Amino acid sequence: MDADEEYSAYVSARWTTLLRSAIFLGCPVSEAEDLVQATLVKCYVAWNKVRKAHDKDAYVYRVLVNTHTSNRRRFWGRERPSADLPVAAVVSDATASSDLSDSVQRALAGLNRQSRAVVVLRFFADLTEQQTADALGIPTGTVKSRLSRALDHLAEDPNLCDLPGGSPR
Amino acid sequence: MTREQDTRQLFQDAAAHMPRTQPPLEELIREGRRTKRLRGTALVMTAAASVAVVAVGGFLIAPTLSSTDSLAKDSAITTPEALSVPPGRRLVGMNGIAVEVPANWGVNEIRCGQPTRDTVVFERGQPARSCFLASKVSSLHLATVGLRFTREFLGMARHGGAIEDVGTSRSAIARLGCGGVLENQCPAFVGSLVVPTRDVVMWVNSQDRFVVEDILGSARLIPQGYAAVPDLSGLDETAATKAAEEAGLSYDSQCPDGTTRCDVDPPIQSTDPAAGSVVSVDTTVRATEPPSSTPAESVDGTRLVGMGRVVVTVPGGWASEIGGCVDLPQRNTVYFPAELMLTCAGKRPQDTSSVRFYDSTSQSVADLVSQAKPAGRIDGVAVSRIPTERGAGITEGVLIVPNEDLLIWVDSPTPSTVSDILESVSLLPEGLVAIPTSEGQWQSTREEIMEAGLAVEVVEVPTDEGPGGRLIETRPDVGSVVSVGSTVSLMVATASDENRSVVNLFHRFANNPTGGGPFDTPISLGLGGRLVKTITTEESYDEDAWVIDVTDYAERDGTVSALELLRQSDGNFRVVTGEHRGCPGPGAKAPLDLSGGGRLLSIQPRQFDSCIDWWSVDLYVNDVQQVVGVDVHLGSP
Secondary structure (H helix, E strand, O other), X not given: OOHHHHHHXXXXXXXXXXXXXXXXXXXXXXXXXXXXXXXXXXHHHOHHXXXXXXXXXXXXXXXXXXXXXXXXXXXXXXXXXXXXOOOOOOOOOOOOOOHHHHHHHHHHHOOOHHHHHHHHHHHHOOOOHHHHHHHHOOOHHHHHXXXXXXXXXHHHOHHHXXXXXXXXX | OOHHHHHHHHHHHHHHOOOOOOOOXXXXXXXXXXXXXXXHHHHHHHXXXXXXXXXXXXXXXOOOHHHHHHHHHHHHHHOOHHXXXXXXXXEEEEOOEEEEEEOOOEEOOEEOOEEOOOEEEEOOOOOOOHXXXXXXXXXXXXXXXXXXXXXXXXXXOOEEEEEOOEEEEEOOOEEOOOOHHHHHHOOOEEEEEEEHHHOEEEEEEEOOHHHHHHHHHXXXXXXXXXXXXXXXXXXXXXXXXXXXXXXXXXXXXOOOOOOOHHHHOOOOOEEEOOOOEEEEOOOEEEEEOOOOOOOOEOOOOEEEEEEEOEEEEEEOOOEEEOOOOOOOOOOOEEEXXXXXXXXXXXXXXXXXXXXEEEEOOOHHHHHHHHHOEEEEEEOOEEEEEEEEEEOOOOEEEEEEEHHHOEEEEEEEOOHHHHHHHHHOOXXXXXXXXXXXXXXXXXXXXXXXHHHXXXXXXXXXXXXXXXXXXXXXXXXXXXXXXEEOOOEEEEEEEEOOHHHHHHXXXXXXXXXXXHHOOOEEEEEEEEEOOEEEEEEOHHHHOOHHHHEEEOOOOOOOOOEEEHHHHHHHHOOOEEEEEOOOOOOOOOOOOOOHHHHOOOEEEEEEEOOOOOHHHOEXXXXXXXXXXXXXXXXXXXXXO
């Protein structure tokens, strides 16, 4: 398999999970695809490194998290997000999420950025503790402690408590 | 169940409600390859930049410590944090909002509303469709919310934000909808930022999405005590003074040195500091002459225009036209007709003059050439002339430069105009050349321009008007004088999006005939405008049914297949509508038995070295977008 085929196979297999991870990481639905595309373009450019990496997924998620962070930094260095548009005429987002994913995202928004990344990579992207640690560039011990604290926090989150069968308690 | 399992399940359930899309694999790989190439260039540039910094650094270290200190203090005083930019970038803005752009970007470098290089554009009227832009050009557009066409950007900007206490909205960065054969020509990404309370709409077009991100991501408020220079171009002195004062600046309404044009109050062309520059409020803005882009822009309001090495001087306002009604100039015009013939009938406005450049070896001007008498030498080259004739209202003069195969015809209601122009004939020095053309034929114009030592870039302009494949204009204008080695853009008419979708379906079919194509059965197959056979839709699945014998056609042997031609082009083709030219020579429209009365879409290779490599697959398409006839044309050696 040549590099392009290998890349295509990888992207096809991971696209949906990467996209959803981006949303859980706090990226608006409308920008998640941009973020994942930017990530995958970077991975294409460095595909030799990705394929040689000890763990492809850890590498790619690391790029995703870093790109997400630097995007936020770049755009929000001077401009802050706000809930309201300054102009009245706004077209509604046709891809509005369901109540459940809204609740989950609201609950995740209650975590700090690092804890949120740990939870998403570990429980949604299904990375191992070691992979999560590699992706975020932190020791596995830190992954464990952040996970534990994050789960405590989520267990208390009112957004998740009221969901039928949805509480992580 | 453990908490971990619960959390996993929760994520899975929540994710199930999220949209599911397919990865844009081709785009990712193409973008990845392009980024790799750009990285290569960027690395070279960074290396060059570090050399420059070392060189400059060596110079800066030389002064004494105390002077370096005061330099640092000064810059601290004069540059608030919001005005600091990384090296190689500069701030441009309007109405109190500024963004960073690369320092080498121009200001209002547009023609017909379209950027001609990387530039900042202050929008005033209807913007050009971005897809028509010359390739590889990035641009930042600044407009006010009130302009009618900015609604599109207001609608796109759905993400609320704020810069300090000023509300903003921005769009996600989107791909422009101009795929298909135009993809390589199109600045593929657009992003916008709206600041309603400051009446600012800005958007960036670029093939590089990071250019869009970087510029829009650098938005900031211009601090108190500073202002962006408003765009004063096109304004008269009074309006400019008012606009500058509204922005908190002053305008120096004295005439620029050494010009007399102020007497007639000409509109301002450019300013110093340039439009958009962020300056302190005590700054005075002055009108300047724009820097001349080609040697043809002469200082005294005239310009050089010609063919090959031979040029004449005409007044600066004269137009250059490819084709058109040569006999009936509606304004003062320089023409480059293929041959001497009556082009249009009608009334010629009384006060128009024209210059025409003919190939003196053309049969159509042989009579004129034979009447000419030797008339001395210009720059060491012999010329001959036909005595100037003063007819009823119009004076005509002809000059021939035999060694350059050129005949220059001037006509004007003013005899002195004719003599002035003919007496201005000169030869260009080594290194300069006038952009040549063949009337209306972009393929041969391309060859001629390349022979003249210039580079050619073909820009497709989607249009359903007029014959497809025709040369609409060149940039710079045909006849303009440019340095050898510079690039000339040919604006070539090509098909609109609707027509292109039929072509895309046919292209897909060519790659996979068993998948079926957009056909109405039976399909007529032709060669060079002659019906060869008809096949049914069922037969069309069979590759062999498309093979046509080309013995005795275009001095060739063997067989050809429209599907094979398309496959070999690897998508690198252009689409033109209506009758088109062959290579070489005129094209031929297919008879009714082949065309079925359908409209003509021609698929032609984008790149070919000579006519022997040229081909055209002509699709005849009915009202419901089905192909009824396929006619293959091959170029002759």
